[in-house]
Amino acid sequence: MTRAALVTGAARGLGASIAERLVEAGYRVAIGDVDLDAARARAEQLGHGAIAVKLDVASESSVEAAFDAVEQAVGLPWLLVNNAAIMKAQKVLDIDIQTFDAVISVNLRGTFLACQRFARRLRAQDKGGRIVNIGSLAGENGGMATGAHYAASKGGVHTLTKVFARDLAPFGVTVNTIAPGPLDLPSIAETIGAENVPRVVANIPTGALGDPRTVARMVVELARPDAASITGATIDINSGLFMR
Numbered sequence: 001m002t003r004a005a006l007v008t009g010a011a012r013g014l015g016a017s018i019a020e021r022l023v024e025a026g027y028r029v030a031i032g033d034v035d036l037d038a039a040r041a042r043a044e045q046l047g048h049g050a051i052a053v054k055l056d057v058a059s060e061s062s063v064e065a066a067f068d069a070v071e072q073a074v075g076l077p078w079l080l081v082n083n084a085a086i087m088k089a090q091k092v093l094d095i096d097i098q099t100f101d102a103v104i105s106v107n108l109r110g111t112f113l114a115c116q117r118f119a120r121r122l123r124a125q126d127k128g129g130r131i132v133n134i135g136s137l138a139g140e141n142g143g144m145a146t147g148a149h150y151a152a153s154k155g156g157v158h159t160l161t162k163v164f165a166r167d168l169a170p171f172g173v174t175v176n177t178i179a180p181g182p183l184d185l186p187s188i189a190e191t192i193g194a195e196n197v198p199r200v201v202a203n204i205p206t207g208a209l210g211d212p213r214t215v216a217r218m219v220v221e222l223a224r225p226d227a228a229s230i231t232g233a234t235i236d237i238n239s240g241l242f243m244r
């Protein structure tokens, strides 16, 4: 049986890597992104029936419209990966409240909205499913070089995951967080400045940025139908930067 998956923010970066791995694992993938042109290009590159949908996770109407479009094209997904986020590196004294609100709105409100609207649809069709939320090391320890808004939004995502996991467990829906450390992706230099990347790498116990494909493989594992007992977990993939 071909299962469908919606990956948010998958036009590039980690989401694109997750989408690619899901296609390899046999999923029909929907790429939801605010950047529709980039999402379309990515879907075309992926092939295997991958589709692109316009999605702003911070908007209620956009989230509903995206789920409608995905359901129509490939059916109700088995898996939702909440990956879309805005990353900002700013000192607390420099954060203006508009930026604070924007980061919380996309990263935290957006994750809540997508989880809730997906779960409602699964319930309406009496179906189980899987949700994987992409959190961050910053959500556990404040991060190495990110801002208070980003870290707080990701801490919120880790907590949301646990509450959704508890509430949705009776319906056969698991909800987990993957909390990556700094990954080998363009966004890191874009967020903290290329000149600061060596300083970050120097502090990483394994001596290297994480490989996004490792995160992608973990998504596939968590999405397995026989992974029903893994729920409410925060799975660290952080190159040894933070240990529980």
Ligand SMILES: NC(=O)c1ccc[n+]([C@@H]2O[C@H](COP(=O)([O-])OP(=O)(O)OC[C@H]3O[C@@H](n4cnc5c(N)ncnc54)[C@H](O)[C@@H]3O)[C@@H](O)[C@H]2O)c1
Residues within 6 Å of the ligand: 008, 009, 010, 011, 012, 013, 014, 015, 032, 033, 034, 035, 055, 056, 057, 058, 082, 083, 084, 085, 086, 087, 106, 110, 134, 135, 136, 137, 179, 180, 181, 182, 183, 184, 185, 187, 188
């Ligand atoms: N890159 C890292 O080192 C790192 C580390 C830890 C966690 N993460 C997390 O991994 C995820 C992906 O990070 P990335 O580095 O690939 O980021 P990125 O900036 O490269 O990609 C983010 C994608 O999300 C999309 N997006 C932004 N706002 C959106 C919205 N409102 N609705 C839908 N799509 C939207 C963008 O268009 C883009 O395609 C994020 O949740 C991030 O917090 C990344």
